[in-house]
Amino acid sequence: MGLSNATFGFMGGFMVLPLPQMLAAQGVPEWKIAAISGACLLPGFWVFALGPLLDFRFSRRWWATLFAVLAGVGMTVAVLFRSHLAVLETALIVGYAAAALSSNALGGWLAGVVPVLAERAGDDANHEGAWLSSWTQVGVFLGNGLMAIVAGEGMRKLPAAVIAPLLGAMVMLPAAVFPWIPLVGQRELGEDGRSLGDGFRQFFGEVKATLRGREVWLTLMLFVVPTGSCALSNALGGVAAEFHASDAFVSRIGGIGLSVAGAASCLLLPVLARRVKALPLYLLLGTVGAVFTLVLLVLPRTPLTFAIAFVGENMVQAICFTAAVAICFNVIGEENPLAGTQFGLLTAATVLPIVYMGVLDGRAYSGHPLLPWLPHGVSGMYLFDGGLSLLACVVMAALMMWWRPAARKGALPDRGVHLTGE
Numbered sequence: 001m002g003l004s005n006a007t008f009g010f011m012g013g014f015m016v017l018p019l020p021q022m023l024a025a026q027g028v029p030e031w032k033i034a035a036i037s038g039a040c041l042l043p044g045f046w047v048f049a050l051g052p053l054l055d056f057r058f059s060r061r062w063w064a065t066l067f068a069v070l071a072g073v074g075m076t077v078a079v080l081f082r083s084h085l086a087v088l089e090t091a092l093i094v095g096y097a098a099a100a101l102s103s104n105a106l107g108g109w110l111a112g113v114v115p116v117l118a119e120r121a122g123d124d125a126n127h128e129g130a131w132l133s134s135w136t137q138v139g140v141f142l143g144n145g146l147m148a149i150v151a152g153e154g155m156r157k158l159p160a161a162v163i164a165p166l167l168g169a170m171v172m173l174p175a176a177v178f179p180w181i182p183l184v185g186q187r188e189l190g191e192d193g194r195s196l197g198d199g200f201r202q203f204f205g206e207v208k209a210t211l212r213g214r215e216v217w218l219t220l221m222l223f224v225v226p227t228g229s230c231a232l233s234n235a236l237g238g239v240a241a242e243f244h245a246s247d248a249f250v251s252r253i254g255g256i257g258l259s260v261a262g263a264a265s266c267l268l269l270p271v272l273a274r275r276v277k278a279l280p281l282y283l284l285l286g287t288v289g290a291v292f293t294l295v296l297l298v299l300p301r302t303p304l305t306f307a308i309a310f311v312g313e314n315m316v317q318a319i320c321f322t323a324a325v326a327i328c329f330n331v332i333g334e335e336n337p338l339a340g341t342q343f344g345l346l347t348a349a350t351v352l353p354i355v356y357m358g359v360l361d362g363r364a365y366s367g368h369p370l371l372p373w374l375p376h377g378v379s380g381m382y383l384f385d386g387g388l389s390l391l392a393c394v395v396m397a398a399l400m401m402w403w404r405p406a407a408r409k410g411a412l413p414d415r416g417v418h419l420t421g422e
Helices: 003-015 016-027 030-041 043-055 060-080 085-121 125-157 160-180 196-211 215-226 236-243 248-271 280-299 303-332 339-349 351-368 378-408
Strands: none
Touching: 003 016, 003 030, 003 060, 003 085, 003 125, 016 030, 016 236, 016 248, 030 043, 030 085, 030 236, 030 351, 043 085, 043 303, 043 339, 043 351, 043 378, 060 085, 060 160, 085 125, 125 160, 125 248, 196 248, 196 280, 215 303, 215 339, 215 351, 215 378, 236 303, 248 280, 248 303, 248 351, 248 378, 280 378, 303 339, 339 351, 339 378, 351 378
């Protein structure tokens, strides 16, 4: 059931490597590749605002299936019209938003299934939920890696009329599992009597209430600045030629880096969290990622260096996101009536630095009048991304240290676990 979340992984995997490779092969400049990739990933932030739609009228199975199909259609259209950049960008934005909505609908659906599974297995619901949650993330990373390989190889060896519908079908395929997942606890045809407008009004009222908390604002700030974004991973695919790496090599390394390495990184978090609390661990991992990026400056431009850079950046990004989710759990606390709204808002904030840093990295690569001190090319990307991320980690660490006294004085609302971990 968790692997059915691969639809979202397939769409995200296409954005990371096949898309920049495809655009670079068409002669699109790096700054424009970065801008297109950023725009296509942006729905990962704003799509949370459409959350009430998934609770309206039809079951979440229905919504998850509909949006999985729409994501596949978006993928097909994008690859068919790859040379028409406006059409490609629009199709991928719609497709990625649909994949995110399908994933959100699936998440809400599976949350209701967990107690049923636990009862059938005679197991604890928390244990079953942890297993199911882990497999949903494995589904994302396997989807990332498989798409990097299949799309990368397929677009080089097959005509667009063949590979486009194949990739579209690949995106839709995980929805084939949906008929076998129990349909429990889901209202049909608006049984609660609410209109869609009522749902949106309640949702945005909850968002407004959520933003009154100082903890939430501080966490939003932590995620919005590039402390753990490792956005360079999304830009490397478009500049692989500078490392003398063939397209086939890049696709295969991407498949390994986005699946095996990403999943392994997520599984490291519980081990590290035994020694370091979630918040300082997030900043520590972000600092490690920034230093790693700066160290890449001294390495030669070879295929091996590309592999090290791509896999390393993705590993840090994966574990940083996992740590960010742990921070969200801490901030939300127990018995929080706005838990769903807060979680959606905070996790959406982690997407923003990936988007804008991707655009800025592309500008740093091509040179920009506002950044005359930066070298052009890959070195400029390394220096800008690593330097700005390191600065963000230092500033946020200082801000968190200033926040600690306030926490001790009881300035934070007591919900069990404070942002500082105390």
